[in-house]
Amino acid sequence: MGSPGGQSGEHWHGQLFFEVNGERINFEQSKYEELDEKFHFASDGDQYKWHNEQDTVTLQYALNTLPDIEYQHEGQAHIITFRGTTYQSSDSDTSITTMRGETSIDPWIYTLRDGDVITVRIDTDATTKNETSTM
Numbered sequence: 001m002g003s004p005g006g007q008s009g010e011h012w013h014g015q016l017f018f019e020v021n022g023e024r025i026n027f028e029q030s031k032y033e034e035l036d037e038k039f040h041f042a043s044d045g046d047q048y049k050w051h052n053e054q055d056t057v058t059l060q061y062a063l064n065t066l067p068d069i070e071y072q073h074e075g076q077a078h079i080i081t082f083r084g085t086t087y088q089s090s091d092s093d094t095s096i097t098t099m100r101g102e103t104s105i106d107p108w109i110y111t112l113r114d115g116d117v118i119t120v121r122i123d124t125d126a127t128t129k130n131e132t133s134t135m
Contacts, residue, residue: 012052014116016062018069020082021124024048027066036065039112052112059098059107059118073108080122093125 018025025032028047034040038055039062041047050062063071063080070081077090078098089096098107099119107120 010052010054010114012112012114014050014052014112014114014118015046015048016050017048017117017119017121018063019120020087020122025068031067035067039065050112052114056111059105059110059112059120062112063107063120071107078107080120082122087122087124095121095123097121097123 016027018027026047027041027050028043028045030043032041033043038053039057040051040053041049042051052062060071060073063069068083072079077088078096079086079088080096081087087094087096097119098105098110099121100110100116105118112118
């Protein structure tokens, strides 16, 4: 899954905002909690707060631990499948942006750090009814 697997020996936290056409996922839903030993969300009152346990992980690894989300890349294209819909950065009507604060990052190689605020944003020219506020 693209994790470097180095031991950090720490329990780190940060925030992850995942948006599709302006709608954010609420990661405090039970289906997102405690799914992976290294990276997970917990029911602690902050719907965007992630936890990283002992092993460092890439953002790509973290995204792929979550139900409904699959991240991959082919060449220079970033590909995210969310709830059965695939978005490709190489499509002219699709934009995939991944940021740490104000800095663009590559999920394939970026290793999460304590305190990171990460935003993954997918924007398309056309939205569909099943991409509304049911996130």
